[in-house]
Amino acid sequence: MGRAGATAIPSPLVGEGKGGGDRRTTAVGIPPTPNPSPRGGGGLPSLNQDIDRQATTDPGFGVYVHWPFCASKCPYCDFNSHVRFGAVDEPRFVAAFAREIGHMATLAPGRTVTSIFLGGGTPSLMKPETVGAILDRIAAAWPMARDAEITLEANPSSVEAERFAGYRAAGVNRVSLGVQALNDSDLRALGRLHSVAEARRAIDIAARTFDRFSFDLIYARPGQTPEAWRAELTEALAMVRDHLSLYQLTIEEGTPFAGLHRAGKLIVPDPDLADTLFEITQEATEAAGIPAYEISNHARAGAESRHNLTYWRYGEYAGVGAGAHGRLVVDGVRRALVTERRPEGWLEAVERAGHGLAEDTALTRPEEADELLLMGLRLAEGVDLDRLATIGGVQPSAQAVARLEELGLVERSAARRLVATRAGRFVLNELVLQLARSFEPVSPTKSPGQEVQAGA
Numbered sequence: 001m002g003r004a005g006a007t008a009i010p011s012p013l014v015g016e017g018k019g020g021g022d023r024r025t026t027a028v029g030i031p032p033t034p035n036p037s038p039r040g041g042g043g044l045p046s047l048n049q050d051i052d053r054q055a056t057t058d059p060g061f062g063v064y065v066h067w068p069f070c071a072s073k074c075p076y077c078d079f080n081s082h083v084r085f086g087a088v089d090e091p092r093f094v095a096a097f098a099r100e101i102g103h104m105a106t107l108a109p110g111r112t113v114t115s116i117f118l119g120g121g122t123p124s125l126m127k128p129e130t131v132g133a134i135l136d137r138i139a140a141a142w143p144m145a146r147d148a149e150i151t152l153e154a155n156p157s158s159v160e161a162e163r164f165a166g167y168r169a170a171g172v173n174r175v176s177l178g179v180q181a182l183n184d185s186d187l188r189a190l191g192r193l194h195s196v197a198e199a200r201r202a203i204d205i206a207a208r209t210f211d212r213f214s215f216d217l218i219y220a221r222p223g224q225t226p227e228a229w230r231a232e233l234t235e236a237l238a239m240v241r242d243h244l245s246l247y248q249l250t251i252e253e254g255t256p257f258a259g260l261h262r263a264g265k266l267i268v269p270d271p272d273l274a275d276t277l278f279e280i281t282q283e284a285t286e287a288a289g290i291p292a293y294e295i296s297n298h299a300r301a302g303a304e305s306r307h308n309l310t311y312w313r314y315g316e317y318a319g320v321g322a323g324a325h326g327r328l329v330v331d332g333v334r335r336a337l338v339t340e341r342r343p344e345g346w347l348e349a350v351e352r353a354g355h356g357l358a359e360d361t362a363l364t365r366p367e368e369a370d371e372l373l374l375m376g377l378r379l380a381e382g383v384d385l386d387r388l389a390t391i392g393g394v395q396p397s398a399q400a401v402a403r404l405e406e407l408g409l410v411e412r413s414a415a416r417r418l419v420a421t422r423a424g425r426f427v428l429n430e431l432v433l434q435l436a437r438s439f440e441p442v443s444p445t446k447s448p449g450q451e452v453q454a455g456a
């Protein structure tokens with residue numbers, strides 16, 4: 001879940017995969033927040049001129065497939081990704097994916113799949129036939145929506161035109177490219193294997209092959225000035241079709257960047273500069289017609305990532321592969337599922353037991369409420385207060401909402417949604433904490449997960 005807030009709520013369950021990994025798409029495929037600073041900032045205009053533009057109560061049902069291998073490990077990254085010097089036994093992984101998908105379908109039968117996300121790691125290291133076999137197995141396990149979104153994450157350095165065409169033939173209809181920076185020295189500093197020229201070529205190929213594609217950039221990099229970021233963003237916006245993910249660099253504990261940072265050898269922008277860079281990001285993307293629909297994700301209306309919307313709207317999703325997270329409503333109770341992280345350990349577990357689940361926790365209604373709030377406040381459309389009441393059995397107190405409204409940090413929309421204003425997004429952790437602390441019970445007779453089950 002979003003970095004903002006992942007640490008703020010006293011629930012052990014709301015920090016899955018990187019701040020949701022969020023920017024990002026970690027094991028769960030959820031993208032990260034820009035680490036809003038914990039400072040105030042009331043009085044700024046609202047980001048959400050059109051907050052109801054995509055308000056819908058159907059969160060969909062997604063399947064996340066984790067490919068845990070990369071050609072090399074980037075020094076800032078703490079996703080579940082591993083480097084293997086020998087060839088990966090793809091047929092063995094396909095057989096294990098098939099078994100685990102079958103297991104998830106017995107837990108959550110009959111859902112209609114609205115999206116699939118092949119994330120990593122580096123899924124573009126998989127052969128197209130491997131991808132095709134995994135997609136076929138998913139389609140055999142659940143009914144597929146006719147317009148299901150099927151995204152594959154790709155690294156520019158592992159991209160080849162033939163592979164993209166092969167992925168398309170296998171059923172992929174959207175790619176998300178990890179470009180990260182548009183200057184070669186910063187790419188090298190980030191430990192990336194590709195050059196700007198390769199990234200541009202990869203974007204060209206994606207644009208020719210797919211109707212839908214997106215790419216990621218990381219900003220607030222060491223030494224990055226507002227002018228440099230503005231210029232880079234202008235270049236990036238010229239290459240965008242309709243979706244762009246912009247993540248503030250997060251220093252992750254246990255990574256080489258964290259060690260350098262602690263030693264004073266890697267200086268990242270201070271909170272004021274980071275806020276300025278965030279503000280530049282909002283202004284430039286709004287002016288280009290691809291405003292933020294989530295803290296770090298920008299799209300034209302209708303081009304949002306449906307898969308990630310399922311997470312942020314607190315829908316159900318199955319996660320398969322090493323270290324994947326899922327949220328499934330089983331017998332009326334939402335369960336938080338996590339598989340074994342180590343690829344070989346996951347393989348062996350699936351071959352032994354038919355699934356690689358290492359954790360399976362029934363969420364309480366208060367935990368569901370925390371998660372739903374944390375996820376929903378990341379969205380420009382905000383949190384659906386009726387869903388919060390149905391699923392979590394709570395609502396934020398009128399006094400807390402009024403106080404935060406007065407401070408200019410939240411707004412209420414006509415559709416009974418609570419929305420973080422642009423100023424509120426700078427202090428999202430604190431907002432989540434204050435609203436969650438103010439929760440008071442409503443309609444205590446409803447059973448957990450009731451609404452999701454009905455809609456699934």
Ligand SMILES: C[S@@+](CC[C@H](N)C(=O)[O-])C[C@H]1O[C@@H](n2cnc3c(N)ncnc32)[C@H](O)[C@@H]1O
Nearest residue numbers: 024025076077079120121178216247248249250
């Ligand atoms: C798990 S990666 C997978 C994509 C692909 N392997 C790649 O790196 O191009 C998803 C995205 O997370 C973002 N990311 C990873 N670590 C990050 C960090 N420490 N701070 C900010 N963004 C990060 C990058 O933008 C990356 O494209």
Ligand code: SF4
Nearest residue numbers: 070073074077081121
């Ligand atoms: S290629 Fe992507 S997933 Fe792999 S180490 Fe780098 S950022 Fe992480």
